[in-house]
Amino acid sequence: MAASMSTPVSAPAISFEDVHIGFDEGEILRGVTFSVRERETLILLGETGTGKTLTLKMAAGLLSPSSGSVKVLGQTVSEMAERELLPFRRKIGFVFQEGGLFDSLTVADNVAYRLREDRVPEEEIEPRVLEVLRFVELEDTLELLPSELSGGMRRRVSIAQALINQPPVVLYDSPTAGLDPITSQTIITLILRLRDEYGVTALLATHRLQDGFALANFHFDLDAKRVLANAQNGNATPATSTRFQVYRDGGIYFQGEPDEMAESEDPYLKRFLV
Amino acid sequence: MADTPLQVTGRETKPEETLSVVEVMGDAAKRMVASVQDYSLLSGHAMANIFTSPHYFQDTLEQMDFIGAGSLPIILLSGFFIGAVMVLQTGSQFARFGQTSLTGDVVSLALVRELGPAFTGLLVTGRCATGIASELGSMLVTEQVDAMRAMGTDPNRKLVTPRLIAALLMLPLLTAIMDFIGLLGGCASSVFSLRLSAVEFWRRAIDALDFADLMQGFTKPVVFGFILATIGCYKGLTVRGGTQGVGRATTQAAVLGSVLIIVADAFLTKLSLYLADKVF
Numbered sequence: 001m002a003a004s005m006s007t008p009v010s011a012p013a014i015s016f017e018d019v020h021i022g023f024d025e026g027e028i029l030r031g032v033t034f035s036v037r038e039r040e041t042l043i044l045l046g047e048t049g050t051g052k053t054l055t056l057k058m059a060a061g062l063l064s065p066s067s068g069s070v071k072v073l074g075q076t077v078s079e080m081a082e083r084e085l086l087p088f089r090r091k092i093g094f095v096f097q098e099g100g101l102f103d104s105l106t107v108a109d110n111v112a113y114r115l116r117e118d119r120v121p122e123e124e125i126e127p128r129v130l131e132v133l134r135f136v137e138l139e140d141t142l143e144l145l146p147s148e149l150s151g152g153m154r155r156r157v158s159i160a161q162a163l164i165n166q167p168p169v170v171l172y173d174s175p176t177a178g179l180d181p182i183t184s185q186t187i188i189t190l191i192l193r194l195r196d197e198y199g200v201t202a203l204l205a206t207h208r209l210q211d212g213f214a215l216a217n218f219h220f221d222l223d224a225k226r227v228l229a230n231a232q233n234g235n236a237t238p239a240t241s242t243r244f245q246v247y248r249d250g251g252i253y254f255q256g257e258p259d260e261m262a263e264s265e266d267p268y269l270k271r272f273l274v
Numbered sequence: 275m276a277d278t279p280l281q282v283t284g285r286e287t288k289p290e291e292t293l294s295v296v297e298v299m300g301d302a303a304k305r306m307v308a309s310v311q312d313y314s315l316l317s318g319h320a321m322a323n324i325f326t327s328p329h330y331f332q333d334t335l336e337q338m339d340f341i342g343a344g345s346l347p348i349i350l351l352s353g354f355f356i357g358a359v360m361v362l363q364t365g366s367q368f369a370r371f372g373q374t375s376l377t378g379d380v381v382s383l384a385l386v387r388e389l390g391p392a393f394t395g396l397l398v399t400g401r402c403a404t405g406i407a408s409e410l411g412s413m414l415v416t417e418q419v420d421a422m423r424a425m426g427t428d429p430n431r432k433l434v435t436p437r438l439i440a441a442l443l444m445l446p447l448l449t450a451i452m453d454f455i456g457l458l459g460g461c462a463s464s465v466f467s468l469r470l471s472a473v474e475f476w477r478r479a480i481d482a483l484d485f486a487d488l489m490q491g492f493t494k495p496v497v498f499g500f501i502l503a504t505i506g507c508y509k510g511l512t513v514r515g516g517t518q519g520v521g522r523a524t525t526q527a528a529v530l531g532s533v534l535i536i537v538a539d540a541f542l543t544k545l546s547l548y549l550a551d552k553v554f
Contacts, residue, residue, distance in 0.1 A: 057420070062420055062424060086427070094424035094425075100420065100424070103416070117426060
């Protein structure tokens with residue numbers, strides 16, 4: 001399955017070039033440039049309202065930048081019309097902060113939504129839905145409605161929904177926001193598994209630094225089938241890497257490796273480390 | 275100029291920020307033009323989607339059930355009493371000239387041409403345009419519409435077009451039921467209060483109608499269905515301000531939908547009378 005997830009492009013999976021975006025109340029992002037390599041996870045950190053969610057929505061083509069270019073999987077999404085973007089978005093998984101689940105559909109129907117849109121035969125849908133729900137350990141919730149689930153369970157269903165057609169890129173919008181530490185850990189473990197088992201490229205917006213360090217310092221061991229700490233001499237899975245990017249005042253304040261972030265003496269960055 | 279306690283520190287109040295009446299009116303006019311443009315685009319896309327694939331038949335059937343079958347009780351109850359009250363009001367006038375048998379003609383013409391479509395439009399707008407606006411508004415504020423787009427589904431095709439098709443099909447049917455039940459109410463009222471024969475009432479009611487009356491009576495609900503579905507969807511999909519905004523959008527959908535139906539009714543009546551005169 002992992003093989004089918006890899007993208008054929010050699011260029012960065014996601015790249016932003018001098019991107020500006022603003023609304024009536026002013027410009028939120030002013031000239032942001034960065035890129036994310038294949039199988040890399042970029043952690044977007046920043047206070048509320050600094051443009052983390054906007055970045056994710058621009059990467060999915062849900063919002064257009066005021067200026068600049070956004071490229072995902074070799075396509076310039078910032079120049080594509082909505083009609084072209086609709087089929088393209090099927091290559092991108094998006095985990096919304098509140099789950100973004102359809103409250104009138106059961107868990108099974110929510111997860112199967114994309115497949116039904118693609119007119120996949122019903123006999124093929126059921127095993128695939130069960131497979132991804134087993135992945136997020138929610139195979140017993142098939143017939144429940146989203147309102148009957150806890151916040152953490154809804155987030156896990158949302159991950160299953162994003163995963164159903166094996167997208168090469170997944171965008172996570174504050175996946176652990178408002179969750180207790182244990183549930184947050186479950187979500188991070190799922191993200192680790194998705195990265196190490198399926199090899200997805202990810203953009204993860206969060207205001208919890210510990211999420212980023214968990215992704216940087218741990219990996220999911222496919223043989224042991226559990227999360228293990230990385231070896232001291234480097235990442236245990238060299239194909240994947242995790243980097244941090246901190247937003248402040250409409251721009252990128254810091255960009256770098258987890259070690260640089262952890263050892264930084266910058267007072268603003270230290271506020272995240274406390 | 276000194277900062278007020280509510281001002282952001284360091285930002286001075288500019289005297290020119292005080293907008294003149296002309297500027298305020300100009301801004302309001304621009305917003306209105308932009309709204310009309312957005313509404314036209316949404317309606318145009320929804321109409322165009324009817325003729326292109328993919329179609330959401332299941333969603334359309336569900337909406338037909340919501341708009342059609344769901345509105346049946348209020349249509350039946352209102353229709354009966356509208357017919358009955360018309361006979362009571364007109365019968366007393368006809369009684370002065372000894373022409374109570376004409377009540378069948380009047381009730382039939384008024385119901386089929388005007389009251390049936392208008393009351394159906396207004397009642398279904400009150401029930402369904404508000405329901406559509408609140409449902410779509412809630413979906414928007416809980417990111418379900420964005421989730422839909424993120425999964426490669428066109429929200430207009432999935433949410434607006436099925437509601438539009440359902441309203442276009444259901445409103446004429448509901449109007450036909452409203453007309454029939456109204457005549458039944460009128461008949462009951464004639465028999466019990468004016469001592470008219472039921473057979474005489476029905477004969478006159480049916481004879482009074484021309485093809486042009488039926489054309490008028492069944493063209494109007496199609497237009498009213500278009501108005502209530504598109505206004506409900508437009509207000510729902512342009513919600514601003516969370517759950518409070520959903521409440522506001524729901525009220526606006528009812529008010530704007532009803533007003534537009536009454537305005538459209540006047541123009542459609544004039545057009546129908548002109549066509550009846552020239553064509554039929």
